[in-house]
Amino acid sequence: MKVLFAASEVYPLIKTGGLADVACFLPIALHEQGCDIRIVMPAYRSILAQGTVLKSRSGFFIPQFKLHVRLLETTLPGGQVPVYLVDIPELFDRPGGPYQAPAGTDWPDNARRFAIFGYIIHLISLNQVGLHWSPELLHCNDWHTGIATALLANQPQRPATVFTIHNLAYQGRFPYETYQSLMLPPHLWSMDALEFHGELSFIKGGLVFADRLTTVSPTYAREITTPEYGYGMEGLLQLRADKLTGILNGVDYRIWDPRLDPVIAHHYGLTNLADKKINKLALQRELGLKVNEDAILLAHISRLIGQKGIDLILNGVHQLLQDKDVQLVILGTGEDRYEQELRAAAVSYDQRLVVVLDYNEILSHRIQAGSDIFLMPSRFEPCGLTQLYAMRYGTIPVVRCTGGLADTVVDANKKSLQTRHATGFHFHRDSLPEFMLAAGRAIHMYRSAQPTWRQIMATAMSQDFSWEKSAQQYRQVYEDARHSLSIQKMHD
Ligand code: ADP
Ligand code: GLC
Numbered sequence: 327m328k329v330l331f332a333a334s335e336v337y338p339l340i341k342t343g344g345l346a347d348v349a350c351f352l353p354i355a356l357h358e359q360g361c362d363i364r365i366v367m368p369a370y371r372s373i374l375a376q377g378t379v380l381k382s383r384s385g386f387f388i389p390q391f392k393l394h395v396r397l398l399e400t401t402l403p404g405g406q407v408p409v410y411l412v413d414i415p416e417l418f419d420r421p422g423g424p425y426q427a428p429a430g431t432d433w434p435d436n437a438r439r440f441a442i443f444g445y446i447i448h449l450i451s452l453n454q455v456g457l458h459w460s461p462e463l464l465h466c467n468d469w470h471t472g473i474a475t476a477l478l479a480n481q482p483q484r485p486a487t488v489f490t491i492h493n494l495a496y497q498g499r500f501p502y503e504t505y506q507s508l509m510l511p512p513h514l515w516s517m518d519a520l521e522f523h524g525e526l527s528f529i530k531g532g533l534v535f536a537d538r539l540t541t542v543s544p545t546y547a548r549e550i551t552t553p554e555y556g557y558g559m560e561g562l563l564q565l566r567a568d569k570l571t572g573i574l575n576g577v578d579y580r581i582w583d584p585r586l587d588p589v590i591a592h593h594y595g596l597t598n599l600a601d602k603k604i605n606k607l608a609l610q611r612e613l614g615l616k617v618n619e620d621a622i623l624l625a626h627i628s629r630l631i632g633q634k635g636i637d638l639i640l641n642g643v644h645q646l647l648q649d650k651d652v653q654l655v656i657l658g659t660g661e662d663r664y665e666q667e668l669r670a671a672a673v674s675y676d677q678r679l680v681v682v683l684d685y686n687e688i689l690s691h692r693i694q695a696g697s698d699i700f701l702m703p704s705r706f707e708p709c710g711l712t713q714l715y716a717m718r719y720g721t722i723p724v725v726r727c728t729g730g731l732a733d734t735v736v737d738a739n740k741k742s743l744q745t746r747h748a749t750g751f752h753f754h755r756d757s758l759p760e761f762m763l764a765a766g767r768a769i770h771m772y773r774s775a776q777p778t779w780r781q782i783m784a785t786a787m788s789q790d791f792s793w794e795k796s797a798q799q800y801r802q803v804y805e806d807a808r809h810s811l812s813i814q815k816m817h818d
Contacts, residue, residue, distance in 0.1 A: 327360075327361050327362070327462055327463060327801075327804060327808075328361075328362045328363075328459070328460070328461045328462045328463070329356065329361050329362065329363040329364070329461055329462070329463045329464075329465060329804065330363075330364055330365075330366060330447070330450060330451055330461035330463070330464045330465070330485070331349065331352075331353050331356075331363055331364070331365045331366070331465045331467075332365075332366045332367070332447045332464065332465065332466050332467065332471040332474060333345060333346075333348075333349035333365065333367055333467040333468070333470075333471065334367065334368065334424055334425075334440070334443070334467075334468065334470035334471070335349065335367070335424050336349040336350050336365055336367050336402075336409065337349070337350040337351075338350065338403065339367070339373045339376070339400075339409070340370055340372060340373055340423075340424055342423055342424060342425070342629070343629055344492070344575065344709065344710070344711045345467060345468060345492050345493075347575075347578075347711055348467070348492070348542070348575055349365065349367075349467060350402055350403075350578075351576065351577075351578040351793050352575075352576070352793060352796065352797060352800065353365055353402065353407050354402060354404060354406070354407055354578070354793070355576070355793035355794055355796070355797035356797045356800065356801070357406050357407050358794075358797075359794075359797055359798070359801065361801070363407060364407070364408045364409070364410060364459070364461075365402070365407060365408070365409040365410065366409075366410045366412065366446070366447055366450060367409065367410075367411060367412070368411070368412050368414075368417070368418045368424070368439070368443055369396075369398055369411035369412055369413035369414075369418055369419075370418050370419075370424055371418065371419045371420055371421060373411060374411075374413075374419065378400050379400075380398040380399065380400050380411065381398065381399040381400075382396060382397075382398055382399075383397045383398065383399045383410065383456075383457060384396070384397045384455050384456040384457060385397070386455055386456065388442075388445070388446075390445075390509055391442055391445070391509070393414055393416065393417075393442065394414075395412065395413065395414050395446060395455075396413040396414075397410050397411070397412060397413070397450075397455060397457070398410070398411040398413050399411070410450070410457075412443060412446050414442065417435070417438070417439045417442060417443075418439070420433075430662075436498075436500075437498070437500040437504045437508060437526070437528075438507070438508060440469070440470040440471075440473070440498065440528065441473050441508045441510065441528075443470060443471070443473075444470075444471060444472065444473025444474040444476075444477065444528075444531070445473065445474075445477065447464070447466070447471060447474035448473075448474045448477040448478050448481075451464045451474065451478055451484065451485050452478070452481060452483055452484065453483075460483075460485070461485045462485050462486065462808060463485050463486045463487070463488065463804045463807060463808060464478070464484075464485045464486070464487045464488070465487075465488045465489075465490065465800075465804070466487065466488070466489045466490070466532055466536065467489075467490045467492060468490070468491070468492050468493065468496065468529070469496055469497055469498030469527075469528040469529040469532070470498065470528070471489075471532065472489070472498060472527075472528040472529050472530065472531030472532040472533075473510070473520075473528060473531050474531070475487045475489055475531050475532050475535040475536045476510075476514055476519060476520060476530075476531035476532075476534070476535050477510075477511070477531075478535070479535040482815075482818075484811075485811075486537050486538075486804070486807040486808040486810070486811040487535065487536045487537050487538075487807065488536055488537065488538045488539070488540060488800075488803055488804060488807050489532030489533065489535075489536035489538075489539050489540075490539075490540045490541065490542070491529075491532075491533075491539065491540070491541040491542075491550065491708070492541075492542055492708055492709075493633075493708050494529070494541075494550050494555070494556065494557050494559060494708075495557060495633065495706070496529075497522075497527050497528065497529040497530075497557065497559070498526075498527065498528030498529055499522065499525050499526065499527050499528075500525065500526045500528075501525060501526070502524060502525065502526065504526055505520070505526040508526075514531075518534065519531075519534060519535075520534075522558070523558070529559070530559075530562070533559060533562055533563065533566065534562065536569075536807075537569070537806075537807040537808075537810050537811050538569050538570075538571070538803050538806055538807040538810070539563075539566060539569050539570040539571070540570070540571045540572070540573050540800070540803055541570065541571075541572050541573075541708060542572070542573065542574065542575050542708045542709035542730060543572050543573075543574050543575075543708060543709045543729050543730035543732075543733045543734075544572035544574070544733055545572065545728070545729050545730065545732045545733050546572060546706075546707075546708045546709065546729040546730060547570055547571065547572030548572070549706070549728070549729060550563050551563045551564045551567055551570075555706055571799070571803055572733075573796050573799045573800060573803070574709060574730060574733060574734065574791065574796055575709040575710075575711055575714070575730070575791075575796065576714075576791050576792050576793030576794070576795065576796045576797075577711070577714045577715060577718065577791045577792065577793070578793060579718065579792060582691075582694075582714075582715045582718055582719075583718065584602070584605075584694075584695055584718065584719050584720070584787075587691055587695065589688045589691045589692060590605055590608075590691055590692055590695040590696075591604055591605045591607075591608030591609075591692070591695070591696075592604035592605055592608070594695075594720075595787070596784055596787055596788070599720065599780060599783060599784065602695070602696075602719075602720055602783075603619050605692065605695040605696040606619060606623055606696045606697070606698070607619055607696075608692070608696060609623070609655070609692055609693065609695070609696030609697070610623070610653070610696070612692065613655060613680045613682070614677065614680060615653050615655070615677055615678065615680055616653070616677040616678065618651075620651065621651050621652065621653045622649075622651060622652050622653070622698050622699065622769055622772055622773070623653045623654075623655065623696060623697045623698050623699070624646065624652065624653065624654045624655070624697065624698070624699045624700075624701055624765070625654070625655050625656070625657075625693045625694075625696075625697035625699070625700050625701065625716075625721065626639055626654075626655075626656045626657070626658070626700070626701045626702070627656075627657045627658060627690050627693060627694075627700075627712050628658045628660075628702075628712065629658060629659065629660045630658040630659060630660025630661055630664040630665060630668070631660045631661055631664075632661075632705060633704060633705055633706060633707070634660075634702075634703075634704050634705075635702075635703035635704050635705055635726065635756070635761075636658070636660070636664050636668075637664070638703040638756075638758055638761050639656070639701055639703065640664070640667050640668065640671065641758050642758055642761060642762055642765070643671050643675075643679065645762055646762075646765060647675050647678055647679060649769070650678075652678070652769065653677075653678045653679070653680075654675075654678070654679050654680075655679075655680045655681075655682070655693055655697065656668060656679075656680070656681045656682070657682045657684065657686065657689055657690060657693055658682075658683070659683055659684060659685050665683050668681040668683070669681060669683070694712075694715050694716055694719040694721055695719050695721075697716075697721045698721060698722065698772060699721065699722050699723075699724060699765070699768050699769070699772070700712065700713060700716035700721045700722065700723045700724070701723075701724050701765065702716075702723055702724065702725045702726070702731060703724070703725070703726050703753070703761045704725070704726050704728060704729070704731060705726070705728070705756055706728055706729055707725075707726075707728055707729040707730055707731045708729050708730060709729065709730030709733075709734075710725075710729070710730045710731055710734070713725055713730075713731060713734060713735055713750070714734060714789075714791045716786075717734075717735070717749055717750070717786035717787065717789050717791075718786075718787055718789070719787075720783040720784075720786060720787045722749070722750050722751070722768060722772075722779075722782055722783065722786060723735050723749070723750040723751070723786075724750065724751045724753075724761075724764050724765050724768050725750060725751070725752060725753075726752075726753055726754070726756065726761070727752040727753065727754050731752075732752075734789075734791065735749055735750035735751075735752065736748050736749045736750065736785075737750065737751060737752035738750065738751055738767070738768075738771065738782055743778065743781075743782075746781060746785055747785065748781075748782050748785060749782060749785050749786040749789060750768075750782075750786065751764045751765070751767055751768045752764060
């Protein structure tokens with residue numbers, strides 16, 4: 327099947343979160359299963375500056391926006407999956423990240439940037455840019471690509487469409503005046519299209535018009551049909567529930583494997599579990615923590631925002647670190663207020679709390695390898711990847727039981743311990759006492775029941791969240807989308 331996969335970030339070219347991981351490893355897995363899959367993304371300055379050899383594939387002018395566009399081509403690592411980079415210097419050749427200026431504020435013209443990106447995706451999908459290739463299926467991801475599905479909806483030659491929700495909290499909402507300035511077709515300004523309570527909603531383009539919807543875990547697929555998690559889209563998602571599937575994200579174990587990981591101090595696996603401690607000692611040394619193999623090392627890695635429950639960790643720090651043998655490392659970047667509070671907390675706990683306010687892939691591997699317990703008290707978590715990495719590294723997750731965390735981590739209760747299925751610790755309500763209770767259970771078990779702890783580690787490390795399984799499920803959704811489009815065409 328010929329598939330065009332559209333995303334605003336793709337690892338290793340550019341990454342702000344899990345979307346980039348998915349947009350790399352899912353296409354690779356689909357390619358390995360025989361799909362002719364090609365990716366399309368914006369040509370950000372930082373990608374052009376990487377010095378990768380880029381082929382120029384096509385150049386054209388869009389009169390509607392008075393813009394010259396070049397399509398450049400590179401490939402994902404492995405060289406098999408082509409990536410088309412939409413090069414429009416006026417929109418994408420600037421410093422900073424994909425969505426924000428270096429100062430951390432959203433680019434003021436994001437609506438225009440991603441409306442035009444969507445427009446180009448729709449042109450490629452209709453084979454109108456001189457690539458001499460047309461997909462049978464377009465797979466869009468998150469709001470940045472939502473306009474493409476809307477523009478394609480009434481095109482007779484269009485491919486089938488799938489839209490994946492990675493995070494419903496980000497919807498791409500802009501005022502009506504912005505909509506007017508974007509020169510989108512007038513019929514899309516309707517409650518049944520892009521309008522949402524008098525505003526423009528990019529994500530509605532995907533939610534309303536895609537032939538099939540997916541999100542990144544079965545539990546999140548159910549949660550987003552409720553007011554608590556639906557961010558106003560729950561009604562629409564209830565209406566389309568029969569088209570919505572939850573498919574868990576995967577892990578590329580070629581990159582996340584403590585037996586092979588080139589950046590960790592010492593390799594380990596099920597046969598030499600005790601060697602994980604060597605990584606703990608190396609991490610303590612590297613970060614300036616007190617070097618002590620008996621200390622319990624807790625870790626957290628995330629974008630430091632409310633979604634991740636970083637405030638729960640901040641509020642719990644004093645209680646957790648009352649125990650002199652507990653250490654905590656936090657790696658992340660995010661909201662100013664959290665960064666400041668974390669900096670302040672670190673001062674009070676010399677050699678026991680280390681806060682690294684940075685985005686650092688290598689350190690994230692070393693933290694996964696060197697820690698004992700991974701804290702993930704997310705308010706909501708569509709899937710979450712870091713708990714999956716943690717499990718493979720035998721770092722036991724303590725998670726709020728929501729979204730993908732509920733689907734991937736098995737709570738260590740009496741029954742799961744007996745059957746040897748336990749892989750972590752759950753808490754349910756978004757509350758500090760419940761979080762502390764779960765973290766306390768983990769710490770207590772680590773200390774008082776090492777054989778049981780090692781059993782949990784072994785079960786966690788043996789879990790298989792490989793992309794292969796998820797890619798098979800996506801292929802089924804692709805087939806369903808194509809089938810439903812062909813039936814629709816028969817009726818038209
Ligand atoms: P989200 O997409 O909501 O940020 P995920 O758990 O799906 O959450 O994915 C986060 C990804 O970003 C993971 O690959 C994680 O390792 C990585 N990551 C997050 N923060 C950092 C950081 N400060 N340094 C390195 N990697 C990070
Ligand atoms: C989003 C979600 C995260 C998910 C990722 C990739 O950023 O917050 O839970 O794992 O997308 O799908």
